[in-house]
Amino acid sequence: MARISDLLAAGRTFSFEFSPPKSAAGSMSLGRTIAELEPLAPSFVSVTYGAGGSTREHTRDTVLWVGKETNIPPMAHLTCVGHTKAEISDIISTYAGAGIENVLALAGDAPKDPADARPSDYMYAIDLIEHLHEIGDLCIGVAAHPEGHPRSPDMATDRRHLADKLRVADFATTQFFFDIEHYVSLVNDLADLGVTKPVVPGIMPVTNIAQVERMAELSGAAFPQWLRERLESGTTAEDVRRIGVEAATELCAALLEAGAPGLHFYTLNKSTATREIYAQLGLPVA
Numbered sequence: 001m002a003r004i005s006d007l008l009a010a011g012r013t014f015s016f017e018f019s020p021p022k023s024a025a026g027s028m029s030l031g032r033t034i035a036e037l038e039p040l041a042p043s044f045v046s047v048t049y050g051a052g053g054s055t056r057e058h059t060r061d062t063v064l065w066v067g068k069e070t071n072i073p074p075m076a077h078l079t080c081v082g083h084t085k086a087e088i089s090d091i092i093s094t095y096a097g098a099g100i101e102n103v104l105a106l107a108g109d110a111p112k113d114p115a116d117a118r119p120s121d122y123m124y125a126i127d128l129i130e131h132l133h134e135i136g137d138l139c140i141g142v143a144a145h146p147e148g149h150p151r152s153p154d155m156a157t158d159r160r161h162l163a164d165k166l167r168v169a170d171f172a173t174t175q176f177f178f179d180i181e182h183y184v185s186l187v188n189d190l191a192d193l194g195v196t197k198p199v200v201p202g203i204m205p206v207t208n209i210a211q212v213e214r215m216a217e218l219s220g221a222a223f224p225q226w227l228r229e230r231l232e233s234g235t236t237a238e239d240v241r242r243i244g245v246e247a248a249t250e251l252c253a254a255l256l257e258a259g260a261p262g263l264h265f266y267t268l269n270k271s272t273a274t275r276e277i278y279a280q281l282g283l284p285v286a
Helices: 004-010 024-040 056-069 085-097 124-137 155-168 180-192 209-219 225-232 239-258 272-281
Strands: 013-018 044-047 076-081 101-108 138-144 171-176 199-203 263-267
Touching: 004 013, 004 225, 013 024, 013 199, 024 272, 044 056, 056 076, 056 085, 076 085, 076 124, 085 124, 101 124, 124 138, 124 155, 124 171, 124 180, 155 171, 155 180, 171 209, 171 263, 171 272, 180 199, 180 239, 199 239, 209 225, 225 239, 239 272
Parallel strands: 013 044, 013 263, 044 076, 076 101, 101 138, 138 171, 171 199, 199 263
Antiparallel strands: none
């Protein structure tokens, strides 16, 4: 199965992110979404993890299903929160047995209810990365926050921590953002710190203002006034969706022009917006 680092070395990647379904109906819906996106020939897909490792079994099952039933290389998310080294070793053993080599190492979010917290042997994502190197021959990605992680004390500290992670990982994917300047600044700051590994920008098409506004607040991303005004100029929900796709397409085009190594789409388990952006960019479809 292809390693993402090799795919990035060979050229631009175009990838999609999904959340693991928690029901039979959700599984059927995600299966349809993946089938609709397969003609776009994605380089890889990633599968998220719930807060505190709450979806660990669903994530594992979805990753294994993608690896077995499609031709798309899957990337499994893993978190420090809620995991012991023994548990991570067991998960990696399962993935290795299925030929899955790509993982995204994250600090992770604590569960909303402290009573749901599980033991953890890791303090930071870099601790998890180092352990992953010890137990497997893996391609390891990390998360990057163009506008800074919400828990970072300042931007300089955030950039140093990210540079430290990327020195021992293979690549990064970013949290979503809406202004290209945030991505360019991130890449330039890393280069100043001597790190030039691929950083793939994350794209979130805004098809619902309230939903993305909540997600932006949680992730530390700004929801810019220019985008809000543009979206609010629409008079119907379909207008908002169309404008959001147009804005995301413009951002994608600017990122590709600026030399981004690929695009990583946050799909919210739906295919329509991503397929429309592909069409508007003139990207090849199988």
